[in-house]
Amino acid sequence: MELRQIKHFMAVAETGSFTKASERVSISQPAMSASIAKLESELQVKLLDRSRTKIVPTPAGMRLKDRANAILSACSSIKAELRSVATPQPLRIGVLKTLATRPIANLISGYRCLVPGASFILVDGPAEDLRKRLSEKRVDAIITRLEGEAPEFRTRELFREKFVLAAPMDHRFAKEQSVRLSALDGEPYISRTACETFQATTKVLTERSIKFRVTYRTDQDDRALSLVAAGVGLTMLPELFRAPGIQHVQLSDFEIERTIAIQWHEDAEVPQLSQFIKIAASHDWQAA
Structure with a gap:
């Protein structure tokens, strides 16, 4: 599981759309779909319910979403701290x-x-x-x-x-x-x-x-x-x-x-x- 995959998952979970999520993180829609599919394969669990008009997280996806917010927040804090040390x-x-x-x-x-x-x-x-x-x-x-x-x-x-x-x-x-x-x-x-x-x-x-x-x-x-x-x-x-x-x-x-x-x-x-x-x-x- 890579940090960029977590960002891609969060983009889809928050926008409810692969198209909008792709625009948010500036990658193509096929690349977005492939990234999410790879993440689900690695975790061996379905993260998104694609059967509805608006894509929503599955129960497993909701748990990942809660943890992902903390992970991304921690990463941002670490980056800011390291930048302040460097400059x-x-x-x-x-x-x-x-x-x-x-x-x-x-x-x-x-x-x-x-x-x-x-x-x-x-x-x-x-x-x-x-x-x-x-x-x-x-x-x-x-x-x-x-x-x-x-x-x-x-x-x-x-x-x-x-x-x-x-x-x-x-x-x-x-x-x-x-x-x-x-x-x-x-x-x-x-x-x-x-x-x-x-x-x-x-x-x-x-x-x-x-x-x-x-x-x-x-x-x-x-x-x-x-x-x-x-x-x-x-x-x-x-x-x-x-x-x-x-x-x-x-x-x-x-x-x-x-x-x-x-x-x-x-x-x-x-x-x-x-x-x-x-x-x-x-x-x-x-x-x-």
């Missing part, structure tokens, strides 16, 4: 827009070294957008800023990140280990409008009567870094952002920091996700 689905990861690119690239590179052939679909966006995508299962996991409780997701902290002052190498602050926030009063400044701590930072500056001389506003961190290096102004940004021509300077009296975590659904059915989470948790996020 694994890409991991869909949402990444916080204000997270530095270098550590994310290092994480992906490290994962692919351990899992050859792994592929990704990366999506960036603000924290709120990423949480919405995860809720709707449009991504498998998100690497984002931790904001309060998120009971609907599993969460694993990855690292904590301080905010530092970025200054061009020829600026007087570049020679200092740290500066006080008040030292920035009146300094030319590049405002990062996409920063998720923008409002909290503004509140601190207002409370201390510190005013920057804003020379540029942008929601693109790479542009902000390039313009700092060019001497357009200073900026405050998460410490993992690095670029040639820029010196990080600690802010001695600025305590705002952020916690970066990976979040995912408890019932996620992506085999490679658990391994990715383990690698992300053990990743050296400070590596150059």
Whole structure:
């Protein structure tokens, strides 16, 4: 008994016609009849009652039909599983827009070294957008800023990140280990409008009567870094952002920091996700 014979039998049993069954499986009617006849001969039992206008299964045929459904379903599942092993689905990861690119690239590179052939679909966006995508299962996991409780997701902290002052190498602050926030009063400044701590930072500056001389506003961190290096102004940004021509300077009296975590659904059915989470948790996020 061959799988194709079972498919042919099921086609006839479901359509009640050799002609319609032949059309369904794209073979000739004589070939269909010969396939069923061979199956009946091998099993030594009549499977179809051909005496009626509409062909129907015999009692033996009904038992085969019940078993055949399970057999064909199992075959389909096995094929799908083997295809997924041969060509694994890409991991869909949402990444916080204000997270530095270098550590994310290092994480992906490290994962692919351990899992050859792994592929990704990366999506960036603000924290709120990423949480919405995860809720709707449009991504498998998100690497984002931790904001309060998120009971609907599993969460694993990855690292904590301080905010530092970025200054061009020829600026007087570049020679200092740290500066006080008040030292920035009146300094030319590049405002990062996409920063998720923008409002909290503004509140601190207002409370201390510190005013920057804003020379540029942008929601693109790479542009902000390039313009700092060019001497357009200073900026405050998460410490993992690095670029040639820029010196990080600690802010001695600025305590705002952020916690970066990976979040995912408890019932996620992506085999490679658990391994990715383990690698992300053990990743050296400070590596150059």
